[in-house]
Amino acid sequence: xxxxxxxxxxxxxxxxxxxxxxxxxxxxxxxxxxxxxxxxxxxxxxxxxxxxxxxxxxxxxxxxxxxxxxxxxxxxxxxxxxxxxxxxxxxxxxxxxxxxxxxxxxxxxxxxxxxxxxxxxxxxxxxxxxxxxxxxxxxxxxxxxxxxxxxxxxxxxxxxxxxxxxxxxxxxxxxxxxxxxxxxxxxxxxxxxxxxxxxxxxxxxxxxxxxxxxxxxxxxxxxxxxxxxxxxxxxxxxxxxxxxxxxxxxxxxxxxxxxx
Amino acid sequence: xxxxxxxxxxxxxxxxxxxxxxxxxxxxxxxxxxxxxxxxxxxxxxxxxxxxxxxxxxxxxxxxxxxxxxxxxxxxxxxxxxxxxxxxxxxxxxx
Numbered sequence: 055x056x057x058x059x060x061x062x063x064x065x066x067x068x069x070x071x072x073x074x075x076x077x078x079x080x081x082x083x084x085x086x087x088x089x090x091x092x093x094x095x096x097x098x099x100x101x102x103x104x105x106x107x108x109x110x111x112x113x114x115x116x117x118x119x120x121x122x123x124x125x126x127x128x129x130x131x132x133x134x135x136x137x138x139x140x141x142x143x144x145x146x147x148x149x150x151x152x153x154x155x156x157x158x159x160x161x162x163x164x165x166x167x168x169x170x171x172x173x174x175x176x177x178x179x180x181x182x183x184x185x186x187x188x189x190x191x192x193x194x195x196x197x198x199x200x201x202x203x204x205x206x207x208x209x210x211x212x213x214x215x216x217x218x219x220x221x222x223x224x225x226x227x228x229x230x231x232x233x234x235x236x237x238x239x240x241x242x243x244x245x246x247x248x249x250x251x252x253x254x255x256x257x258x259x260x261x262x263x264x265x266x267x268x269x270x271x272x273x274x275x276x277x278x279x280x281x282x283x284x285x286x287x288x289x290x291x292x293x294x295x296x297x298x299x300x301x302x303x304x305x306x307x308x309x310x311x312x313x314x
Numbered sequence: 315x316x317x318x319x320x321x322x323x324x325x326x327x328x329x330x331x332x333x334x335x336x337x338x339x340x341x342x343x344x345x346x347x348x349x350x351x352x353x354x355x356x357x358x359x360x361x362x363x364x365x366x367x368x369x370x371x372x373x374x375x376x377x378x379x380x381x382x383x384x385x386x387x388x389x390x391x392x393x394x395x396x397x398x399x400x401x402x403x404x405x406x407x408x409x
Contacts, residue, residue, distance in 0.1 A: 210359075210363075215391065216366075216391035218373070245328075250331040254338070262340070267339055268348050272373070
């Protein structure tokens with residue numbers, strides 16, 4: 055009689071098979087004893103309920119996944135920070151040509167002036183009302199033995215008109231001397247409007263013994279000179295050339311950032 | 315100038331010339347044109363506008379003697395001094 059009951063029980067719930075077995079065997083025992091036995095058996099049995107086992111595993115899995123999540127988050131944050139760092143370094147290198155472009159476009163600093171090109175010479179109109187006096191100065195280095203002087207002390211020009219001026223250099227010694235020159239324009243702010251088309255500066259010029267040459271300077275003042283409020287009171291511009299003796303193998307570097 | 319150097323203000327930055335450097339006129343081939351130009355300047359109290367023709371001729375001499383790269387005079391700012399091209403036979407005038 056008990057056997058079919060057993061079988062039925064075992065079929066329906068294999069999970070708590072053993073506990074059920076115990077129950078059926080002592081079907082007429084008091085309930086507390088059954089429950090105690092059940093509990094005892096459950097504790098003894100290595101088999102744990104799936105729900106319980108699942109819970110423990112999922113807890114450990116949850117903490118693991120959370121740790122992994124944190125690790126991933128840290129990784130992404132670190133990657134972003136590293137990318138930002140590299141980006142900053144790249145930007146600082148790119149800033150040099152970018153700043154140069156900006157200066158050229160805006161004309162800031164007086165160094166790079168936009169629109170300063172040879173096409174302007176062709177199309178510019180002289181501003182006949184504004185007469186400017188250009189004075190000439192000639193200097194030489196103490197050890198330079200040339201005689202160097204301008205052939206005119208001053209010349210009156212207007213902005214937008216090309217002008218020619220002459221210097222004279224003489225080599226009074228018995229040996230050939232090579233000279234190289236640089237120039238200066240005063241006032242400094244007017245220097246950006248003083249455009250030389252051709253001159254004799256920044257290149258070595260060789261004079262044979264007792265030779266005398268004329269050195270021309272072909273230049274113009276930018277017509278925008280008249281429109282600059284800072285130049286409103288400027289009536290005199292001084293062009294000053296200085297000659298140095300060029301040593302062998304020495305090369306005067308062309309001024310940097312020259313956009314000619 | 316050097317002792318009163320004011321570091322706050324902008325300093326002068328020399329620029330290379332547009333067309334580079336004039337070769338030296340060692341043989342004085344264009345000296346005559348230069349003398350004409352200088353005389354014109356002295357006579358006109360150093361007014362450049364009055365002596366532009368002479369300066370144009372000096373530069374033309376330089377170009378002819380290979381002391382300067384040949385360039386049309388308009389590019390050197392002498393557009394107003396160029397002779398107008400001869401008018402057509404059928405007589406249409408240019409402004």
